[in-house]
Each structure stands twice: as C-alpha cells, then as structure tokens.
Amino acid sequence: MIKDNIYNNIIHRFDTELMTNVSGKNPCVVFDIDGTLIYENDIETYKEKLIIDICKFAYYLNSNNIPIFIVTARDMNVPNNYEDTEKLLDRLNINYMKLYLWDIEEYKTVVDFKSLTRKNIEDKNYKVIMSLGDNYWDYGDYGGTGIHIFENGKFIQFV
Ligand SMILES: [Mg+2]
Numbered sequence: 001m002i003k004d005n006i007y008n009n010i011i012h013r014f015d016t017e018l019m020t021n022v023s024g025k026n027p028c029v030v031f032d033i034d035g036t037l038i039y040e041n042d043i044e045t046y047k048e049k050l051i052i053d054i055c056k057f058a059y060y061l062n063s064n065n066i067p068i069f070i071v072t073a074r075d076m077n078v079p080n081n082y083e084d085t086e087k088l089l090d091r092l093n094i095n096y097m098k099l100y101l102w103d104i105e106e107y108k109t110v111v112d113f114k115s116l117t118r119k120n121i122e123d124k125n126y127k128v129i130m131s132l133g134d135n136y137w138d139y140g141d142y143g144g145t146g147i148h149i150f151e152n153g154k155f156i157q158f159v
Helices: 006-019 053-061 081-092 110-123
Strands: 025-030 068-075 099-100 128-134 143-150 155-158
Touching: 006 025, 006 053, 006 110, 006 128, 006 143, 025 053, 025 110, 053 068, 068 081, 068 110, 081 099, 099 110, 110 128
Parallel strands: 025 068, 025 128, 068 099, 128 143
Antiparallel strands: 143 155
C-alpha cells in the first residue's frame, strides 16, 4: 500500500513502464472514472470531488502526449449518460482518445466489458501500459500495470 507521495510514485512507475515498453505499439493509459478520477458519488457533498493525484497523473499524460482511454461501467443505455459523462470529463479538463460506457447488451459482465474493451484498444495498435481503477476489473488482462485506488485516493497499490 502506498499512501504518501502517490502522484510521484505513479509518475516514477509510469516512466519505468514507458522505458521498458518493447511492444512496438503506441503506449497508452486506461482510466476508470468513479472512485478513480472523482470521488465515488454516494454522498452529495462528494459530487465531482476530484481525486487530485489521479487527475494530476492524467494531466501529466496529456502534457506528454500519452493517449488516455476512459473505460467506465456507467450504463450506456441510460439516456444522456454518455453526453453527461463527456461533459464531466470536459469539466475535469482531461483530454482523451475515446470514452467507453458499458453496453450491457453487448457485454454480460463488467469484467468482460472492461477486459474486452482494453483488448479492443490494444487491437488498434495501442499498448495499455497502465490501467487505474478502484475495482479489480479495472486492470488485469490487456491492462499493463494495474493501479488499485482505495478509499477515493487515500491509498494506492500497484498490481
Ligand atoms: Mg470505479
């Protein structure tokens, strides 16, 4: 568990992964949203409260032209969910290549949705060198180094 200097720890690990990427593919990073970039939205006062260290990492990637993909289990079939999530990411000022929401008709489980979406990204000549989230399905297959985010960013763990 890492609880101090979270941002610096992530950057250091990311730079190491980047240097050792020998896939020949375009390196990229995958982020979850809820409990990852912003606080889990269970208490009204936490609405859109940024998890600073993780957002800062996204800004670092933006400024270094490392592509970001956003893969969230928010429901694709809820009206306006996609647009509202796009607007949220605009407010966070995070640039990304593509936003994916969970289409339950296409993927039966969140585990399938997350891992097969990462596979999809890798099939487009990207290499996911890191994936960040607050659930075990946010990393793993096609996910490179996982970063598990605990308690709205209080702790992280490399997986
Ligand atoms: Mg989450």
